[in-house]
Each structure stands twice: as C-alpha cells, then as structure tokens.
Amino acid sequence: MASVSATTPIELVERVYAALPGNVEIARDRLNRPLTLTEKILVNHLADPQNQELERGDSYADFHPDRVAMQDATAQMALLQFMTAGLPEVAVPSTVHCDHLIQAKVGAKIDLGVAVDTNAEVYDFLKSVSANYGIGFWGPGSGIIHQVVLENYAFPGGMMIGTDSHTPNAGGLGMVAIGVGGADAVDVMTGFAWNVKWPKVIGVKLTGTLSDWSSPKDVILEVARQLTVKGGTGAIVEYFGAGADSISATGKATICNMGAEIGATTSVFGYDQNMSQYLKATGREAIADAADKVSxxxxxxxxxxxxQLLEINLDDLKPLINGPHTPDLAHKVGAGVGEAARANDWPLVPSAALIGSCTNSSYEDITRAASIARQAAAKGLTAKIDLMITPGSEQTRATIERDGLLADLEAIGATVLANACGPCIGQWSRPESITSASNTIVTSFNRNFPKRNDGSPNTLAFVTSPDTVMAIALSGRLDFDPTVDTITAPDGTEVSLDAPVGQILPDAGYDPGEDTFTAPPADGHDVPIAVSPT
Known part of the structure; x- marks a missing residue:
C-alpha cells in the first residue's frame, strides 16, 4: 500500500538511503570514474542498476520515482485514466494540489470564495477520487503545488515526477524532480517503471557570495542569459561549489524552479547545512538526520x-531583469533595461508589479521585500503602481502574517492574493482599459512569454527578483536602479533605498495556518466518486 500523509514518511526515505551506497558503488565500478550527484540519484532509482545502459544523452532507462504530485488542472485527466486501470489504489505515494483554478481579481478571501463556488464540481471530483484510491488531497487555498511539495514532501536524494513544468522546484532540497505529462504520472501510479532518456549533465560552479541587491533569482537569470531557452534541453543542471552552499534551501529552489525556462529536464543542488536547517524548520528532523548519515x-x-560547465562568481553578480516575452533576454537593472525599452518603445511606467508565486514566495523573499517596504513607509513612500503579493502556501501566508510582514507590505499599498498560481499562469482578471494597450509589468514569477499572465498580447512581462520588483513599484519606473537612483518623497526629499535585509527562517518557527490537507481513509473504496453533472 502507498503511504500518503501530509509529509514524506521517514520509512520511505530510509529505504531510499539504504540502497544508495550500494547503487552508487555499482555505478562507480561500471563507469570507472567519479559521479555527479545527478548520476547517483538516478542510478539509485533505476529498475536495474546492474544492467541498465548509462550513456548520457543516448540510453533510455526505466526508473521508479518515489512519489507523484498533480495539480488540479492536469490531475483531472490523469485520474480518469488511472481509474480505468482497475487497481484498488495508487502504487506510490501521490498527492493532488488545488492551485490552478483560482482567478486573481479582488483579493485573497473573495477570490478564493469565488473559485470554491465556481469549481465545486472539479474539487468534489478530485477529492472523492483521491479518497477512493489512497491519494492525498490538498484543497483550494493550500498553496501552489511546488511550494507545498518543498515544505512537506521533498527530500535530498529522492526522485519524483509532477504534472507541472516547474516541479524541479524540489531540487532546492536535493531532489531530482521532473515535470511530466499526465500519462507518465499514470504509469508510475499504476506501478510501471517510468521510461525516459538518460540526461546529460550541465554543471554550474558557483563561487563567491550574494550580497546587497543580488539574489538567487539573479543566478538563474544569468544562467538563462548564458544558456538561452533551449540550452538545457535533454540535460539536468547541477549546481555545486562554495557559492552553492552559501544559498538558502528556498533560494536554491528559486534557481531550480526556473530551470524549466532553459528547457532543462530538472535542476538540483547537493545536500548541505542549509537544506538540513530547512528540513528541521519544517518539521522533518528525522529526514535531516537520515540525510546526514549518507551525506x-x-x-x-x-x-x-x-x-558542459559554467562558472558564476556570485561576488560579481549584479541584479538582472529579463524580458519581455522570453526569460533569456537579460538586461542589467536600471540603465540596461532602460536603454532597451527606449529602443523598442516599451512603456517605462509599469502597469503592475507582482511578488510571489512558486518561484519567489519564501520567508526569506518576503522578509527582504518587507524590509524595503518598512524603510519606504518610514520615509513617506508608497507604491506608485499596483503591487500584488501571492503567498506560495498557506503555511507561508500564515507565518508572514503572524510576523507582521504582510502588514508591512499592505502599508505601502500592496494587495494580497490567494495562495495559488493566479497571475503567474494567466489566472488574472484585469480591466480591458489596461490590457487593450501596450503595457509593461514586472514580476518575480518564472515565465513571461506573451499572454502568459493576463491573456493579453499587449502585456510585456519582465521577470526579476522580489527586491527589484519592490524597488520598481516604489519608483514607478521600469528603469529604476535601486543601487544608485533615488525616489522623490512627498516632502520633496530624495530617498535612497538601503539594500534589503532578509531572514532565511522564522525565529518563531513556521505557522501551519489553516489545515487544508485531507488524508485518504484507511479504506476508501466505498467513497462514491463525485461526478457532476452525472
């Protein structure tokens, strides 16, 4: 039976780690060379480590992932397919996450209520099927699938597949997590091996340390600049080096999340103390202790x-803003993007600024943004354009509300949206008076191709760090450079923004907020499948 709860059972992790040393040794003997982390994790999940061909970029291999995660839009067809298999339950731990069907329009409470009413038949179906077949169900308001997985299910050295392209977010905890289609998820849930081409491995060596206005988001924006949107195709991107160890687990997740934007199969970081601390902070001390033993x-x-090998010195990395229409069109913040905007007639006054999503809504991200908001409020500044905040999960939302961070952001005019994908995936209702004309937006999201955010081809989206989004929102200018430019306060004084100050983990621990998880009953076979209309 598949064990499904609100976290990954330590027994599952221990089984993975028990096999790891032996399978790593098999691979070293067969390949007669040192191994990448990617190869260690993949070999440990092979159906046949002794005989499987291991030629990068050529061999097709059968894997047995540890778990499956599905978002509500793709889960519907996947579960309908699974129901035809005639099995009493899923073969591996699986979860459904209701995050894609909530439209952003007014604010968190109203938008969530509308979504629950509008999508009742979908949610009822997913919840009943989950109960019937032993699947965990995260209801609407739980948060975005990738953030919920990072907080509850991801673990170093594990392997999972998810029916969403940004599943690689879990690489921030050292997991090979790959976005797939629903049919692949069904194969794994029915107990079949998952067959895929053995990937190449692109190494990214990070040296130095991020400082001032530079952030983990700038790392992946720089990687996108160097590799382009196709440079990672057929490969797993593996980050290593002292610079990698200096980045928090959630910062690592930001980098891995956007690996999808360069076409990578997934991205991954090696296990370190930052991962251990995050596991412990999210109630997974036993997993951290187990990982330490096989570190x-x-x-x-x-x-x-x-x-292929890239090297990035974090000491030299400056804030970037990439776009529009493609995440690899990189500009330096300030004069760099300003020059490009004037040359291409991109509006220099953005219509909106958005912070959050699965890519950048960690406690660290929000504390940095809130630190900018506090100093702005103290000097009489407020956001000059619409500013929206999307918490990545209910746990994140409850924690940043408890610690006063949401109040800091609301004090300068921010609107808090529901714990869902919202504007990141086009679930954003905007007035036609804005979308009918050329307009720019700045986001800390991951993807910025045309029509992605609001369905309008007239919206030019730029992706950057939450820190830079905040600075642009306060200045009202796309070409604002917070490292050198000033903002005129209501009293006429010129205000310089100090570099953001963040806190990686909350001192008081995470507040779980409202319990939105439904575990399947011990025997859910009698639970009727809710189908409406019948």
Missing amino acids: DHLRADHGADYD
Whole structure:
C-alpha cells in the first residue's frame, strides 16, 4: 500500500538511503570514474542498476520515482485514466494540489470564495477520487503545488515526477524532480517503471557570495542569459561549489524552479547545512538526520565530469531583469533595461508589479521585500503602481502574517492574493482599459512569454527578483536602479533605498495556518466518486 500523509514518511526515505551506497558503488565500478550527484540519484532509482545502459544523452532507462504530485488542472485527466486501470489504489505515494483554478481579481478571501463556488464540481471530483484510491488531497487555498511539495514532501536524494513544468522546484532540497505529462504520472501510479532518456549533465560552479541587491533569482537569470531557452534541453543542471552552499534551501529552489525556462529536464543542488536547517524548520528532523548519515552520497564526487560547465562568481553578480516575452533576454537593472525599452518603445511606467508565486514566495523573499517596504513607509513612500503579493502556501501566508510582514507590505499599498498560481499562469482578471494597450509589468514569477499572465498580447512581462520588483513599484519606473537612483518623497526629499535585509527562517518557527490537507481513509473504496453533472 502507498503511504500518503501530509509529509514524506521517514520509512520511505530510509529505504531510499539504504540502497544508495550500494547503487552508487555499482555505478562507480561500471563507469570507472567519479559521479555527479545527478548520476547517483538516478542510478539509485533505476529498475536495474546492474544492467541498465548509462550513456548520457543516448540510453533510455526505466526508473521508479518515489512519489507523484498533480495539480488540479492536469490531475483531472490523469485520474480518469488511472481509474480505468482497475487497481484498488495508487502504487506510490501521490498527492493532488488545488492551485490552478483560482482567478486573481479582488483579493485573497473573495477570490478564493469565488473559485470554491465556481469549481465545486472539479474539487468534489478530485477529492472523492483521491479518497477512493489512497491519494492525498490538498484543497483550494493550500498553496501552489511546488511550494507545498518543498515544505512537506521533498527530500535530498529522492526522485519524483509532477504534472507541472516547474516541479524541479524540489531540487532546492536535493531532489531530482521532473515535470511530466499526465500519462507518465499514470504509469508510475499504476506501478510501471517510468521510461525516459538518460540526461546529460550541465554543471554550474558557483563561487563567491550574494550580497546587497543580488539574489538567487539573479543566478538563474544569468544562467538563462548564458544558456538561452533551449540550452538545457535533454540535460539536468547541477549546481555545486562554495557559492552553492552559501544559498538558502528556498533560494536554491528559486534557481531550480526556473530551470524549466532553459528547457532543462530538472535542476538540483547537493545536500548541505542549509537544506538540513530547512528540513528541521519544517518539521522533518528525522529526514535531516537520515540525510546526514549518507551525506557523501548526496553530493557530487570530487572530480565529477560534466557535459558542459559554467562558472558564476556570485561576488560579481549584479541584479538582472529579463524580458519581455522570453526569460533569456537579460538586461542589467536600471540603465540596461532602460536603454532597451527606449529602443523598442516599451512603456517605462509599469502597469503592475507582482511578488510571489512558486518561484519567489519564501520567508526569506518576503522578509527582504518587507524590509524595503518598512524603510519606504518610514520615509513617506508608497507604491506608485499596483503591487500584488501571492503567498506560495498557506503555511507561508500564515507565518508572514503572524510576523507582521504582510502588514508591512499592505502599508505601502500592496494587495494580497490567494495562495495559488493566479497571475503567474494567466489566472488574472484585469480591466480591458489596461490590457487593450501596450503595457509593461514586472514580476518575480518564472515565465513571461506573451499572454502568459493576463491573456493579453499587449502585456510585456519582465521577470526579476522580489527586491527589484519592490524597488520598481516604489519608483514607478521600469528603469529604476535601486543601487544608485533615488525616489522623490512627498516632502520633496530624495530617498535612497538601503539594500534589503532578509531572514532565511522564522525565529518563531513556521505557522501551519489553516489545515487544508485531507488524508485518504484507511479504506476508501466505498467513497462514491463525485461526478457532476452525472
């Protein structure tokens, strides 16, 4: 039976780790060279480690992932397919997450209520099927699938598949997490191996340390600049080096999340103390302790060989803003994007600024944004354009509300949206008076191709860090550079913004907020499947 709860059972993790040393040794013997972390995790999830061909970019391999996650839009067809298999329950731990069907329009409470009413038949169907077949169900308001997975299910050295392209977010905890289609999810849920081409491995060596206005988001924007939107195709991007170890687990997740924008199969970081601390802060001390015992196998071997190698010195990395219409069109914040905007007739006064989503809604992200908001409020500044905040999960929302961070953001005019994908995936209702004309928006989201956010081809979307989004919202200018430019306060004084100050983890621990998880009953076979209309 598949064990499904609101977290990954330690027994599952221990089974993965028990097999890890032996399978790593098999791979070292067969390949006769040091291994990347990617290879260690993949070999440990092979159906046949002894005989499977291991040629990068050529061999097709059968894997057995540890779990499956599905968002509500793609889960519907996947579960209908699974129901035809005639099995009493799923073969691996699986979860459904209701995050895609909530439209942003007014604010969190009203928007969520409208979604619950509008999508009642979908939610009832997903909840009843989940109960019937042993699947965990995260209801509307729980948060975005990838953030919920990071907070509850991801673990170092694990392997999962999810029916959404940004499943690689879990790489922030050292997991090989791959976005797939519903048919692949059904294969795994029915107990079949998952077949896919053995990926190449692109290494990204990080040195130095991020500081001032530079953030983890700038790392992946720089990688996108170098590799382009197709540069990661057929490969897993593996980050390593002292610079990688200096980045928080949620910062690592931001970087891995946007690996989808360069076409990568997934992205992953090696296990370190930042991951251990995050696991403990989110109630998974036992998993951290287990990972510590096999930590050498949860990092690349010294001298591991990569198909391609990039090196980025974090000391030299400056804030970037990428777009519009493609995440690899990189500009330096300020004069760089300003010059491009004037050359291409992009509006320099944005119509909206948005912070959050699965990519950038961690406690650290929000504390940095709130630190800017506090100093702005103290100097009489408020947002000059619409500013919207999307918490990534109910746990994140409850924690940042408890700690006064939402109040800091609301004090400068921010609107808090529901814990859902919302504007990141086009679930954003905007007035035609705005979308009918050329307009720019700045977001800390992941994807910015035409029509992505509001369905309008006239909206030009730029992706950047939450810090830069906040600075642009306060200045009202796309070409604002917070490192050198000033903002005129209501009293006529010129205000400089100090660099943001963040806190990686909450001192008082995470507040779980409202319990939105429904575990399947021990025997849910008698639960009627809710189908409306019948």
